[in-house]
Structures are given as C-alpha cells and as structure tokens.
Amino acid sequence: GAVVSQHPSRVICKSGTSVKIECRSLDFQATTMFWYRQFPKQSLMLMATSNEGSKATYEQGVEKDKFLINHASLTLSTLTVTSAHPEDSSFYICSARFSGGDTGELFFGEGSRLTVL
Amino acid sequence: AQTVTQSQPEMSVQEAETVTLSCTYDTSESDYYLFWYKQPPSRQMILVIRQEAYKQQNATENRFSVNFQKAAKSFSLKISDSQLGDAAMYFCAYRSASTGNQFYFGTGTSLTVIP
Numbered sequence: 407g408a409v410v411s412q413h414p415s416r417v418i419c420k421s422g423t424s425v426k427i428e429c430r431s432l433d434f435q436a437t438t439m440f441w442y443r444q445f446p447k448q449s450l451m452l453m454a455t456s457n458e459g460s461k462a463t464y465e466q467g468v469e470k471d472k473f474l475i476n477h478a479s480l481t482l483s484t485l486t487v488t489s490a491h492p493e494d495s496s497f498y499i500c501s502a503r504f505s506g507g508d509t510g511e512l513f514f515g516e517g518s519r520l521t522v523l
Numbered sequence: 524a525q526t527v528t529q530s531q532p533e534m535s536v537q538e539a540e541t542v543t544l545s546c547t548y549d550t551s552e553s554d555y556y557l558f559w560y561k562q563p564p565s566r567q568m569i570l571v572i573r574q575e576a577y578k579q580q581n582a583t584e585n586r587f588s589v590n591f592q593k594a595a596k597s598f599s600l601k602i603s604d605s606q607l608g609d610a611a612m613y614f615c616a617y618r619s620a621s622t623g624n625q626f627y628f629g630t631g632t633s634l635t636v637i638p
Binding site: 440447448449450452455497499501511512513514515516517 | 556558560565566567568569570573612614616625626628629630631633
C-alpha cells in the first residue's frame with residue numbers, strides 16, 4: 407500500500423518554543439492531507455485539512471495561528487505548533503488520501519508524540 | 524455531520540477464537556465508504572478492510588470480514604482465528620462518496636487477545 411512518513415516520531419520542547427512536524431507521502435502524490443490529534447485512549451480529532459497550494463481548512467475550535475499548516479508540494483505537508491504550551495502535548499497524526507483508487511482511503515503516518523515541558 | 528458509534532470500548536478474545544466488533548453510523552446519504560482501521564501499540568493506523576456502500580456483498584480480507592447491513596446502518600468487523608498480533612485499537616470510519624474528503628471516526632474498541 408501507499409506509504410506516508412511522519413517526522414519526528416517524538417519531540418520534547420520547552421514551553422514557548424515552536425515545533426515543526428513533517429508529513430510526506432513517499433510513493434504517491436497527495437493533493438489533500440489531514441492532520442489529527444489523538445488523546446490517550448481516544449479517537450482521532452480532525453484538526454485541519456491541508457490542500458496543496460492553498461490555505462488549510464481548520465475545524466471549529468482549532469486555532470489556526472497556533473497550528474500552522476503548510477502544504478507546499480504534492481508530497482509534503484507540515485504542521486508547526488507555535489509557542490507550544492503543556493496543554494499542546496499530544497499525539498499528532500497526519501494522513502493522506504490516495505486519490506488514485508475509487509475509495510480514496512486514508513494512509514496514515516506513524517504519528518508524532520509532542521511533549522511540552 | 525455524520526456520526527460513527529462504536530459501543531464497545533473494550534473487547535477480549537481467546538487466541539484462535541472469533542470476535543465481532545460493532546459499529547453503527549448515521550447518514551442520510553446513499554453512497555459512501557466504510558472502513559475499519561487498526562492502531563497497534565506502535566500507533567500507526569493501518570487499514571484492515573473497506574466496504575463500498577453500493578456493494579451488497581460483504582468485504583473479506585483473509586481472517587477479517589464485515590457484516591454490512593445498509594438498512595440498519597451497521598458495519599461490524601469479524602476477526603476469525605484471532606492472533607496475538609490482532610491486539611490493538613480498532614476504529615470504524617465513514618467517508619462520503621460525494622461530499623468531500625472528510626473521514627468520520629468512531630471512538631474505537633480496544634481488543635485484547637488472550638493467549
């Protein structure tokens with residue numbers, strides 16, 4: 407199946423700093439990528455939809471100035487958590503939709519665990 | 524918005540036995556896709572099986588099969604001959620065939636496989 411790679415898998419940062427997470431589709435072009443946040447033992451919460459070459463679409467309640475999303479190419483989307491605080495600590499997962507198939511299934515990255523001290 | 528409900532937060536099964544995970548959804552659409560994803564402790568979500576709503580035949584992938592009841596809006600996952608590696612969180616997901624890219628996920632079922 408298609409491969410989505412996410413980096414870094416773990417990151418620890420100090421409060422007030424910014425952290426960038428990369429999501430790459432390795433063997434297909436993804437015009438749309440999705441960023442999710444997952445709390446322990448809970449489901450995935452969609453944060454935003456990232457569209458190549460245009461602004462991301464954020465879900466209600468997600469601060470677009472705190473969670474900056476850039477989708478500069480068909481294979482790369484980045485999520486930057488700006489001025490991170492301990493409450494931003496979470497597991498962040500990216501996914502890309504494979505538009506070549508008829509079901510448009512999602513392929514997920516490995517996830518990034520962010521810990522803000 | 525569509526909702527996906529998984530009423531079993533936790534399930535357990537003996538190794539080599541069969542287990543069924545439940546999923547119901549709410550939609551007014553007639554054309555859509557349903558998925559079961561597995562999230563093992565490594566945390567990467569993996570597609571287990573998918574079903575197109577226009578297909579009456581239930582999808583099957585080796586030991587995994589679904590019971591798709593469109594009228595009842597039910598989409599259960601059956602795992603046969605359970606293996607230790609099947610232990611994971613399982614998420615049911617819905618995607619419209621016509622109204623955009625968004626996936627709707629259930630709250631997940633944690634499956635434990637007992638040796």
